[in-house]
Amino acid sequence: xxxxxxxxxxALPLFxxxxxxxxxxxxxxxxxxxxxxxxxxxxxxxxxxxxYVLLDGIVELEGTWNDKETTLAVLxxxxxxxxxxVVLEADGLMSARTVERSDILMLSGAAIRRVMTExxxxxxxxxxxxxxxxxxxxxxxxxxxxRGGLERLxxxxxxxxLRQGGEATFAxxxxxxxxxxxxxxxxxxxxxxxxxxxxxxxxxxxPNVTITRPAVLERLAKPDPLIDNHQPVTEGLTGKxxxxxxxxxxKGVRAA
Amino acid sequence: xxxxxxxxxxALPLFxxxxxxxxxxxxxxxxxxxxxxxxxxxxxxxxxxxxYVLLDGIVELEGTWNDKETTLAVLxxxxxxxxxxVVLEADGLMSARTVERSDILMLSGAAIRRVMTExxxxxxxxxxxxxxxxxxxxxxxxxxxxRGGLERLxxxxxxxxLRQGGEATFAxxxxxxxxxxxxxxxxxxxxxxxxxxxxxxxxxxxPNVTITRPAVLERLAKPDPLIDNHQPVTEGLTGKxxxxxxxxxxKGVRAA
DNA sequence: CAGCGTGATTGACATAGATCAAGGCAGGCC
DNA sequence: GGCCTGCCTTGATCTATGTCAATCACGCTG
Numbered sequence: 399x400x401x402x403x404x405x406x407x408x409a410l411p412l413f414x415x416x417x418x419x420x421x422x423x424x425x426x427x428x429x430x431x432x433x434x435x436x437x438x439x440x441x442x443x444x445x446x447x448x449x450y451v452l453l454d455g456i457v458e459l460e461g462t463w464n465d466k467e468t469t470l471a472v473l474x475x476x477x478x479x480x481x482x483x484v485v486l487e488a489d490g491l492m493s494a495r496t497v498e499r500s501d502i503l504m505l506s507g508a509a510i511r512r513v514m515t516e517x518x519x520x521x522x523x524x525x526x527x528x529x530x531x532x533x534x535x536x537x538x539x540x541x542x543x544x545r546g547g548l549e550r551l552x553x554x555x556x557x558x559x560l561r562q563g564g565e566a567t568f569a570x571x572x573x574x575x576x577x578x579x580x581x582x583x584x585x586x587x588x589x590x591x592x593x594x595x596x597x598x599x600x601x602x603x604x605p606n607v608t609i610t611r612p613a614v615l616e617r618l619a620k621p622d623p624l625i626d627n628h629q630p631v632t633e634g635l636t637g638k639x640x641x642x643x644x645x646x647x648x649k650g651v652r653a654a
Numbered sequence: 655x656x657x658x659x660x661x662x663x664x665a666l667p668l669f670x671x672x673x674x675x676x677x678x679x680x681x682x683x684x685x686x687x688x689x690x691x692x693x694x695x696x697x698x699x700x701x702x703x704x705x706y707v708l709l710d711g712i713v714e715l716e717g718t719w720n721d722k723e724t725t726l727a728v729l730x731x732x733x734x735x736x737x738x739x740v741v742l743e744a745d746g747l748m749s750a751r752t753v754e755r756s757d758i759l760m761l762s763g764a765a766i767r768r769v770m771t772e773x774x775x776x777x778x779x780x781x782x783x784x785x786x787x788x789x790x791x792x793x794x795x796x797x798x799x800x801r802g803g804l805e806r807l808x809x810x811x812x813x814x815x816l817r818q819g820g821e822a823t824f825a826x827x828x829x830x831x832x833x834x835x836x837x838x839x840x841x842x843x844x845x846x847x848x849x850x851x852x853x854x855x856x857x858x859x860x861p862n863v864t865i866t867r868p869a870v871l872e873r874l875a876k877p878d879p880l881i882d883n884h885q886p887v888t889e890g891l892t893g894k895x896x897x898x899x900x901x902x903x904x905k906g907v908r909a910a
Numbered sequence: 911c912a913g914c915g916t917g918a919t920t921g922a923c924a925t926a927g928a929t930c931a932a933g934g935c936a937g938g939c940c
Numbered sequence: 941g942g943c944c945t946g947c948c949t950t951g952a953t954c955t956a957t958g959t960c961a962a963t964c965a966c967g968c969t970g
Contacts, residue, residue: 481785488789489880492796518773521780524777524781528788539791539798540717544720574917586918589920604965643743840928842950912970914968919962923960924957925956927955931950933949933951934947
């Protein structure tokens with residue numbers, strides 16, 4: 399493992415507060431592995447023995463029932479995943495699959511649980527991370543239950559634009575079929591919805607999207623801070639918990 | 655506050671592991687309040703200053719967007735709620751409303767955050783509770799995205815029957831309109847779906863439901879342990895985390 | 911360069927679910 | 941008892957979304 403990798407893990411909010419000893423215990427028995435695209439890392443229902451940390455590449459989390467499958471999340475570096483199953487020593491509720499070649503660090507779940515009982519700061523960080531993930535899911539569920547497909551798409555585009563720097567033109571970060579699944583619609587419907595958004599100033603050329611009249615699109619999308627997390631992506635602000643801490647409650651935690 | 659109330663709080667998995675000192679700190683500044691039916695305890699977007707513990711009554715958690723609202727959960731005693739917002743010191747993402755007269759204990763959020771940094775066992779319990787809540791939401795989201803309305807209803811009935819002891823006849827625990835919202839459908843549609851389930855051996859008389867041919871209903875519902883938590887309700891097993899720890903990973907934690 | 915495979919698009923159609931509009935049933939109240 | 945008021949139900953209709961099928965566009969490979 400390269401030194402830089404460990405540093406990047408250390409910088410995660412999940413680990414940045416814990417003691418050096420805790421960190422050494424956790425990473426001592428860990429191993430870094432490179433997986434090709436399309437590898438299933440974990441099948442839903444499997445026992446979970448490791449906390450995974452995505453250092454490079456893309457990972458999709460998906461759920462299945464009755465021969466149907468749906469994308470629950472698409473992760474980019476640096477992200478941890480299946481923390482909940484590790485904490486509870488339970489089976490995973492979703493499958494994890496690499497979407498492209500990925501470097502993944504695997505930390506012993508048993509070690510994590512043990513260390514949590516000894517290092518209050520680490521346990522607190524785990525709690526905060528879980529809370530952030532929880533709130534992300536609450537947003538997702540509200541998005542799913544309260545909005546129609548076109549509205550979900552419109553809001554997705556608005557969010558993407560902000561996350562990618564706010565330019566009028568940006569690229570969709572995944573294949574459209576996966577985006578469709580993430581948004582809870584069929585690829586056919588996503589196609590049609592994208593076409594329908596032409597009326598609202600959205601131009602699509604392959605993976606590139608241009609929002610020509612943001613105000614018009616917003617009038618359709620009605621974005622809401624209680625559903626959409628419009629926090630811009632800042633360097634080194636990768637934890638799910640951090641993304642929920644915005645705007646910050648006036649504590650000067652934000653770098654000045 | 656009656657002594658018994660404190661004991662019931664202490665027995666929650668969230669608190670059962672923490673030190674007496676921690677528990678005293680938390681409950682010292684707490685207060686117990688009785689709210690009439692229909693009281694809004696918390697509006698989505700509000701700052702959250704307290705961790706709420708429902709001791710008696712029923713509380714509904716709901717989300718709103720664009721003049722539509724949806725029920726995200728219905729809580730019964732003894733349950734904690736809005737823990738995630740407390741941990742992250744963030745605004746609540748859902749509203750909380752009493753469905754009937756309820757006794758609710760309110761614990762200072764600041765105290766909880768402080769104590770988490772000192773008592774690793776408590777911080778660990780918070781992490782476990784959040785992980786349980788998270789997994790509950792993953793189940794809900796899969797249920798919502800992968801199943802149709804009729805299937806959601808069928809599975810709901812199967813789960814209810816098990817939770818209420820497994821008898822063929824049981825009562826729906828809420829008003830039907832709320833159940834509809836929880837299941838992500840309109841009241842009209844719930845009515846029709848219940849009628850449609852007659853073909854699968856479901857008889858409905860007001861709030862009472864009888865499942866005459868469980869096997870037939872299951873063939874429609876296709877329940878799945880990765881979506882439906884069929885854990886029977888045991889006395890004193892109230893935490894969201896505990897409900898996710900089932901079947902237990904062979905640790906003898908379960909009472910013999 | 912031709913052929914192939916994958917993903918995206920488009921159209922025609924089927925279905926699930928929402929909406930609108932009437933009733934019906936039960937409990938509470940005067 | 942009669943009359944409300946909610947809640948539930950039922951029917952008719954409309955809309956959104958899924959499904960099936962055909963075609964297209966692209967990149968890759970032989």
